Amino acid sequence: GAVVSQHPSRVICKSGTSVKIECRSLDFQATTMFWYRQFPKQSLMLMATSNEGSKATYEQGVEKDKFLINHASLTLSTLTVTSAHPEDSSFYICSAPDREVSYGYTFGSGTRLTVV
């Protein structure tokens, strides 16, 4: 099936630094990538939708300048958490439409971000 590779799986960074998370579609072209954040014991929260070659669409309450999303090619989308703070510590997951599942989505393996 469709595979989305997400890196890094875990990252610990100091407060004030930036962290980049990459999601690559390995055997298909992902024109759209969804970026989610999940806090412990909570639901997946959609942060933004990125489309190849155009600006990302951010959900209400998500700061565009803090969470920079780039979708420069059909196989790569990146999320950069700028000037990270401890409250940004969370599980970040990307997903792309799965052509093998009608309207379904395939997920990256997730990135556990801890800001100290």
Place this chain on the structure above:
Amino acid sequence: GQNIDQPTEMTATEGAIVQINCTYQTSGFNGLFWYQQHAGEAPTFLSYNVLDGLEEKGRFSSFLSRSKGYSYLLLKELQMKDSASYLCAAMDSNYQLIWGAGTKLIIKP
């Protein structure tokens, strides 16, 4: 507003059957998904229902009633590895997924 409700936690015994319920309210409807998520991992697809009725896939089955805004996931012959969170998600008219908070399923020997 759009809303998904599912129980927070359920406990069942190895070898038994468990049914996880989900009710939804969305602006338009384009299907209901169930995903399994083990702790610290990304969700994996289990099932998709868009028509009323029961879809069976091995030990897992999923049911949908569009008129009632209701779905359930049925797990048979429970195994210890089935211990996970089960996420219900409904797709609205804009093809956006609205996620439930997940049901943590605990399997006891």
